[in-house]
Amino acid sequence: MSDSTGASTSDEPTSVGVVGAGITGLALTHYLAERGLDVMTFESGSEPGGIVRSSQIDGRVLEYGPQRARLVPEIEALVDELDLRDELVVADDDLPLYVYADGRLREVPRSLSTFFQTDLLSWRGKCRLLVEPLTAPGQPDERAASLFARKFGLEAYRNVIEPLFGGLYGSDPADMPAEHSLSRLLALEKRKGSLLRPAVDRLIRGGETPPPISFDSGLQALPEALYEAHRLYVHLNTTVSSIETDGDGYALSAGGRTVTVDEVVVTSTASGAATILESLDGPTVAPLRELNYNSLVLVFLEADAQTEGFGYQVRRDEALSTRGVTFNDSLFDRDGIYTVYLGGTSDPGAVDRSEEELATLARQEFQTVMGVDADVVEITRLPEVIPAFDTSWAALETVSLPDEITLAGNYTSRLGFPGRFRQAKRIADRLAAES
Ligand SMILES: Cc1cc2nc3c(=O)[nH]c(=O)nc-3n(C[C@H](O)[C@H](O)[C@H](O)COP(=O)(O)OP(=O)(O)OC[C@H]3O[C@@H](n4cnc5c(N)ncnc54)[C@H](O)[C@@H]3O)c2cc1C
Structure with missing residues (x-):
């Protein structure tokens, strides 16, 4: 890495510039530092965490973004490494989850017993759902709504799947192509031959889903602890305004100075990435602005x-x-x-x-x-x-970038915390292997 003072550092490990210190950028910073890479992370905001923001009003914790995470192995390892165990709050995963339908709350079946008891599905709807293994496999060009309704029946789609799945994105599954919104589900079905069978297996074996968690002061405790652990590498109040080629590397204009790195990972929103990258000669980034x-x-x-x-x-x-x-x-x-x-x-x-x-x-x-x-x-x-993971995601296929520039963040793969940590780890592993 070299900075605007011109100090050459050519015999140093691969240097990586990370744009954004949301949960993706901070997890990436952590994994890159752990693998011995030279990382510098820039965050335009004054606090770490991006969308993850908690505050206390009159002693009560409010979550302005995500309300909970799941204690997946990646997060559990960090809880211990960052000394957060005493602050961890674990929720009871057996608490009921409801859908408001036909004028009242009805329990979502999350176990075999609630499947038989719930009035969210009629007996006819329950029997139809069980036919799923006999239905034709999901297709990438199918919309999520038609895929789910075809495989599980219209009633299960309307009463359970749409409220939960559509609710996650605030989108209408009728506008969400499966190849963008359900790629993991399609892969699972290919491996297991059915979507219902692995779900039932999980229910019978039980205990496999990590519990929902937060921290005493809210979820932002996690990005704050990551920031504290890596504050030498993370620069708050520092907006990256552009990225340009500089010899064999890339020059980031960040907060009034220029930093040259070997690799760049951009974790901002899609349109934010387009703005930063548009001054590069060659790559196609404008379609990033089309994502809803x-x-x-x-x-x-x-x-x-x-x-x-x-x-x-x-x-x-x-x-x-x-x-x-x-x-x-x-x-x-x-x-x-x-x-x-x-x-x-x-x-x-x-x-x-x-x-x-x-x-x-x-x-x-x-x-x-x-x-x-x-x-x-x-x-x-x-x-x-x-x-939104809707039809506008087709535009992503027309984006082209040099190998040294990686787009990360929730619009590129999975939305939730587990996906964010796994993507960060994958990218860090790849960059470490290439260095
Ligand atoms: C309302 C809501 C509820 C959610 N609920 C859950 C939930 O319950 N459980 C769950 O697991 N997930 C949930 N999610 C999803 C999850 O919270 C997000 O997908 C995840 O936090 C996104 O993290 P990120 O780092 O990819 O992006 P962001 O948090 O958006 O971080 C990107 C960062 O980049 C910075 N940045 C942008 N441009 C620049 C620039 N030019 N220079 C420097 N910095 C820049 C931004 O300031 C920001 O801090 C929820 C999301 C939302 C919005």
């Missing part, structure tokens, strides 16, 4: 609801704007806090509504579903925050 992101609004409510559970998702045809609600109260014992999600493709205008409208909507709809009044604690708007 959905906007969300989070309304934090305080209520005395007394219902145990993870929370609920709302079936798409219900006359509610709420897409889902997390019961932070019963998940992590967060004193009466409930997080309401509004927006996504079913209500794209939510992010532009006034505070008053959003507060009224969230409170009234919470009252309709839960039967209790709630007070609004805070409202946060998240414009274009979540990759």
Whole structure:
């Protein structure tokens, strides 16, 4: 690595410039440093974590982004390495998860006993779902909605799969091509010959899904601890404005200075990556701007609801704007806090509504579903925050970049924490092997 002072460092290990200190950039920083590579990470914000942001209001923890992570092996290893074990909060994975359908909450079948007991599916719907192994395999060019409905039946799709799967992205699965949104599922089906069989195997064997977790002060404790461990390499308040070729390497303009590195990993949003990379001669990056992101609004409510559970998702045809609600109260014992999600493709205008409208909507709809009044604690708007994985993802196939520049982050593979850590590890392994 060399900097604007011109100091040459040609006999040093491969140098990597990482753009962004969200969870992907920080995990990557950690794994690169662990493998002995020379890493420099630039973050435009004043705090580490990107989308992962927690705060305390009157002693109550609010999560402005993700509400929970899963204690996958990568995260568990970090909890110990970063000395976070005492702060770890583990939720009970047996808590019920609900879908609001036909005027009330109904339990999502997550075990064999709830499969038989739940009234979210009729007996006919349950029998239809069991026929899945006899259906034709999913196709990459099929939309997620038609794939799920064809394989599991329309009722299971409408009542269970759409609210959970579509709710995750704020998207309509009818607009989500399987090749972009379900690539892992398609690969699983190819390996196992069915989607239902591996799910049932998992239910019978039990105990394989790592539990949901957070930390006493919220999820941001994890990126903060990663930042503390690597603060020599991570530069906050430092925006990378452009990347250009510089001899055999790449020059990053970052916070008023230039740093030359051998490899670059960009973990910003797709359009952010296009802006940084557009000054490069040769590569095609403009299509990155075509990828759609959905906007969300989070309304934090305080209520005395007394219902145990993870929370609920709302079936798409219900006359509610709420897409889902997390019961932070019963998940992590967060004193009466409930997080309401509004927006996504079913209500794209939510992010532009006034505070008053959003507060009224969230409170009234919470009252309709839960039967209790709630007070609004805070409202946060998240414009274009979540990759839609819709038909616009075809544009990704036309992006071309030199081998030394890697795009990472949630729009390039899986959205959740486990996917973020696994992608970071894969990239670090590859760069270490090449160095
Ligand atoms: C509302 C919401 C709820 C979610 N819930 C869950 C959940 O419950 N469980 C779960 O596992 N996952 C959840 N996810 C998904 C998960 O939180 C995200 O996919 C993940 O945190 C994204 O991390 P990232 O590092 O890839 O991106 P980001 O967090 O967006 O980080 C990118 C970083 O790059 C920085 N940056 C951008 N441009 C530049 C530049 N030019 N120079 C320097 N820095 C730059 C940004 O400031 C940002 O900090 C949720 C996501 C959202 C939005």
